[in-house]
Amino acid sequence: MARLGYSIKIDGVEDDTLVVRRFEGHESLSDSLFKGQPCYGFKYFIELATRQTDLTPDQVVDKMAELTLYRDDEVVQRVNGVVRNFTQGDIGHNYTFYSLTLVPALERLSLRQNSRLFQLKTVPEIISILLQEMGVTDYAFNVQRECAQREFCVQYRETDLELIHRLAAEEGLVYSFVHEEGKHTLLFTDGTSSLPSITNAIPYNALSGGTNDTPYVSHFNAHTQSDVSRTALQDYSFKKPSYQFAQSAEGTNMDYQLTDNYEHFDAPGRFKDDTSGKAFNSIRLEFLRRNAKTFTGKGNQPLMRAGYQFTLEEHLNDEMNSSYLLVAVSHQGEQPQALEEESGSGATTYSNQFKAIPSTVNWQATPQPKPQVDGPxxxxxxxxxxxxxxxxxxxxxxxxxxxxxxxxxxxxxxxxxxxxxxxxxxxxxxxxxxxxxxxxxxxxxxxxxxxxxxxxxxYHATNTQPYVLPDNKTKTVLRTETHQGEGYNELSFEDQADSEKIFVHAQKDYEALVENDHTQVIHNDKHLTVDRHSYTQVKNNQHLTVKGESRNNITKDKTIDVTGSLHQKVTDKTIIDSGSEVHLKAGNKIVLDAGDELTISASGSFIKLDASGVTVVGSAINLNSGGSAGAGSGYGGLVAALPTSLEDVEALAETEGASVVASQTEVDSQLKSATVSSEQVEAVETASSSSSSAISVGQQIEALTGKDAVAETCSLGQDS
CATH class of the missing domain: 2.40.50.230 (Gp5 N-terminal domain)
Incomplete structure (x- = not known):
């Protein structure tokens, strides 16, 4: 009969101080529940005894410890971990009894909750950061699929361990532990093929009992259930709004169940490219079908641990003699003879119960709920x-x-x-x-x-509103701020009764482009002040009707350049008062036509024409007596400068950085160089394509022949 034994070592406590009475442990791929408590890979409850009565929690809690299993005085298994809690129990005549819980160092990450951002990191990189910050250095990644870099990953009000579980499950990573003397290594894998195997096959022996020299499996049960047969995930990306990010996959070996209707659809699938979507969909399907075919059993082989593969042999059903992956194992051990002085009796025992899946199947961890942000x-x-x-x-x-x-x-x-x-x-x-x-x-x-x-x-205390409140509570404002400079543009509306106003402020230029008609109706006054120059170009006809006075006050020269005819009609009087000279010049003829009287007067002399005849009065009257005609100054008008033009909005969108208007310097240069003689005056373009105006062709001809100006009547409706 093989002899079994158990011992424990705790950092800082002398060896052989504590003896193991019994233990109960549970191991699983990734996290699970054990006796209603979370189990992060493994959890062992160990009962101890010692002759030392002054052992304190300070000596034990949060220290590294190691449970060792012996078979015929040879080490067959170790459980290395951290003491999570420590309890003092009864005190006997010779022994004081204690119990402790042994867990992985990974569990320390369950004690830190945080909110933080990770950018441009893969899931293994994020996990590594969290582990290293907690001082967990014994870990490894044995993965076949390359995890995509995540542009943005938020840990939001969750523990570091919750984040690891969530991200690992999303990427199809499961973890297990490899125990060695003095340490335990956290191993992340993405497939069964990456997990270690027990070297020797384990025999099936349903009839054996007690302690056998060869460890065996005494019970082995196969379970089959119907499960989801198909998964479909879908998502959306604003970078490809017309593309349907959709992935689907179907399970295998489903002859025993219906397959058409057991579909699992989820959106959003939390992926933005097909490569990630395909992987996530496959992982989801493997999780949903992980219990489709499972195996449970009992035995006494201590090498059976979660995350290890094993081969079963000697089963009466030859189909059972195959390779399996252990996804969960519970261990029990008892060592009553360790306390002979306390009347302990009986042999040292060990047993286990396990759950397994075919080694051809990948086990996926349970997806963890993602934290939800309650609001903005x-x-x-x-x-x-x-x-x-x-x-x-x-x-x-x-x-x-x-x-x-x-x-x-x-x-x-x-x-x-x-x-x-x-x-x-x-x-x-x-x-x-x-x-x-x-x-x-x-x-x-x-x-x-x-x-x-x-x-x-x-707004807040330092980023305040553009106007003081509540003094300006009736204002609606759109105000910008000059980029890398001082100033602003603004469009604001004042809605105070009897003070309603629309205000527009342009820090530099103000441009408006109207593709068709522009109509303004002002029921009171209009005021316009231009600090420099004003330029207007009408490419077809212009009509101006003034029903009252029209006054022009020009402090310098005025030029009127008409390439056609100039018609003026005055109902009452036309009076021109020139301080120096009036020069009329016609290329062909000048006709002065007065209904009653025409007088030409200069320096006391005059010529008068009326119904009574022609009267010539002067100090001397010279007829064909030599002399010469007086000369005028001649025409010296300036060509009007054209206004700068706007580019179409479409052109602006296509031409980044294009200048919209010419500089003021160019306009001034054009204005100064426009002085020409009367013979050199060039016509300003007035022709244009047919207008959509409501004025008829006949009315336009009337206006051009000198009749009354034509005013187009418009009506403004209530709808904009």
Missing amino acids: MIARVVGPEGEEIFCDKYGRVKVHFPWDRYSNADEQSSCWVRVSQGWAGPQYGTMAIPRIGHEVIVSFLNGDPDQPIITGRT
Whole structure:
């Protein structure tokens, strides 16, 4: 008969101080429950006894310990871990009784809850960061599939261990432990083929009892159940809005069940490319079918541990003699003879119960619920030092959350975050990029902390409103701020009764482009002040009707250049008062036609024509007596400068950085060089394509022949 024995060592406690009375342990691939408590890979309850009466929790709790199993004085198994709790029990005549719980160092990560951001990291990299921060250095990744880098991954109000479980399950990573003397190594794998195997096959022996020289399996049961037969995941990416991110997969070896209707569909599937989607969908299917075919059993082989493969032999049903993966194992051991002085009796025993799956199947951990953000959050827009506006081609910005303790509140603080606009269409809508320092309201799509989106902006104590409140509570304001300069543009509305007003302020240029008609109706006065020059070009006809006075006050010269005819009609008087000279010049003839009287007067002499005849009066009257005609100054008018033009909005969208208007220097240069003689005056283009005006062709001809100006009547409806 083989002899069994157990011992325990605790860092800082002398060897052989404690003896093991009994233990009960549970191991699993990744996390599970054991006696209603969470089990993170393994958990052992160990009962101890010692002659030492002054052993304190300070000597034991949170220390490394190791339970060793012997068979014929040879070590056959070790359980290395951390003492999570320690309890003092009864005190006898010779012994004091204690109990402790042995868990992996990984469990320490369940004691730290945090909120933080990870950017451009793979899941193994994130897990490594968390483990190293907690001082867990004995770990390894044995994975076949390359995990994609995650642009943005948020740990939100969850423990480090909860985050590890969630991310590992998403990527199809399961963990187990390899125990060696003095340490236990955390092993992450993504498939059964990456897990270690027990070297020798384990025999099936249903009739054996007691302690046999060869460990065996005494019970082995096969379980089959119907499960999900097909999975389908779907998601969306704004970068490819027309592409349907959809993945589906079907299970195998399902002849025993219906397959058509057992579909598991989920959206969003939390993937943004087909490669990740295919992997996530396969992982989901493997999880949902992990219990389709399972095996449970009992035995006494201590080498059977969760995460190990084994081969069963000598089963009466030859189909059972195959390879399996242990996904959970419970261990029990008792050593009553260790306390002979306390009347302990009986042999040392060991047994286990286990759950396994075929080694051809991948076991997937249970997906963990992702933390849900209860509502919007406040954040601050951030960017590089010295910059005021920082965005990408999609108008996304970077933000810093108040709870983020790790970033420097700069352009590395977050991923690019989309910004909701008031209206968004293909090259139309509203666009207002949040600027660095602005406070914004961040919502999360489907409550997912990994999918932030800015849905609003708010003022605060230092970012205040453009007008003092509540004094200006009747104002509605859109005010911008000059980028890298001083000033602003503004459109504001005053809604106070009897003071209603629309105010527009352009810090530099003001441009308006109307593709068809522009109609203004002003029921009172209009005031226009131009500090420099004013340029107007009408490419077809211009009509001006003034029903009162018209006054022009020009402090310098005035030029009127008409390439056709100039018609003036005055009902009463035409009076021209020139301080120096009036020069009339005609290329052909000048006709002065007066109904009653015509007088030409200069220096006391005059010629008068009326109904009574022609009267010539002068100090001397010279007829064909030599002399010469007086000369005028001649024409010296200036050609009107044309206004600068606007480019079409479409052209602006296509030509980044294009200048919209000419510089004022160019306009001034054009104006100064426009002085020409009367013979050199060039016609200004007045012809244009047919107008859509409501004025008839006949009315336009009337206007051109000198009749009354034609005024087009328009009516403004109530609807805009």
